[in-house]
Amino acid sequence: MVWDVLNVIGTIAFAASGAIIAMEVKYDIMGIYILGMITAFGGGAVRNLFIGIPIIELWQQTTLFVIAIITITVLFLIPQKAISIIREWNVFDAIGLSAFAIQGAMYAHSIHLPFLAVMFSAAITGAGGGIIRDVLAQKKPSVFCQEIYLLWAIIAGFIIGIGWAEEPYQLYTLFSIILLLRVISHRFGWHLPTRTVSTIVNTDSSI
Template identity: 45%
Template sequence: MFAWELLTFIGTVAFAMSGSMSAMEEEYDILGVYALGLVTAFGGGILRNLVIDAPTRSLWEQGDLLVTALVASSIVYFAPRLWANHVQKWVFFDAVGLAAFAIQGALLAAQKGLPLPAVMIAALLTGCGGGVIRDILARRKPLVFREEVYGVWAMLGGLVVAMGFGETGWEMYVLFAGLLALRMWSVKKGWQLPKRSFRSGMSGLAKREA
């Protein structure tokens, strides 16, 4: 299906660029740039396949996508001035990859006849797994576990797919546009999930005792 292949291509390019930009921000060498680009582009799919019992060797059967990811990383590395002034640099590309791969992962799980929770988890892993690996390698707190509304949108995409929407090409495009818009809108508005910590709790306790 053309829509499936297009989303896969878009997600691969977006995540490869996102990972490479993160490596450039951390001043990694060229090997680090390509490594983060590849793991961001393909890490989520590998994690998803492990969870839903799909063959992980399929990565090595995607020669065209591997080349695509390498080309995308090369564009970031060899033309850094194109991205140096980009506001929030890799956030947009990360949002594109999130939307595209969340749909792809959810559809794959749904096609295997898995239940709703599994479809949502597949969407989460595919949309966010590569980013988690990227953030760990870039020595950052994984974005999906911070207060920003991030993984929720991937799971929402999985929920929509599990309900039967996203089987046709135009439905995929509508869902992709919706998830991308929600992610970027949440960034613009600074939406956050609730967050608590033992540190803040102990701080409040110390003030009361004083």
């Protein structure tokens, strides 16, 4: 039951997130649907590829495809003001990250993959769709350069991999905590340490 609930929540959230980004960069209706679908299913597809699950498993999720299409359609039709409010709070992205990170970790843990593979599965399922979305929208992936994002997915994978969250109430509590942490980190602009390298400009014009 937890698996199914998180699957639906994550699909709705990331389909909406992808659609909103597509509208932001002024894609047409086809681009909005494609980016929404890729965001919703991209992370799971990449995860399956890395852990050896046949890619055909992706196409056996008819109900989730329908849910994603309905979600994108609703986002396309609602007023611009409502979309602006949703975009400001970044709520769909946070919900999708939390739901899919936990779902990805649960999947890897259920097939007895190593501890590091559980954390990787959480990270790539939770953030993979957003990375693909930003690349296709010709944006620098925010996962790597702007806010604390991927770290929350890794923490979810760590907790599940170590066996601290196995019961439904524990998993739902973890979902709420990761969601809250992501919303707070976005709201207050938390950042991980960065280091940049300046480009050396050659000012010597002599031949």
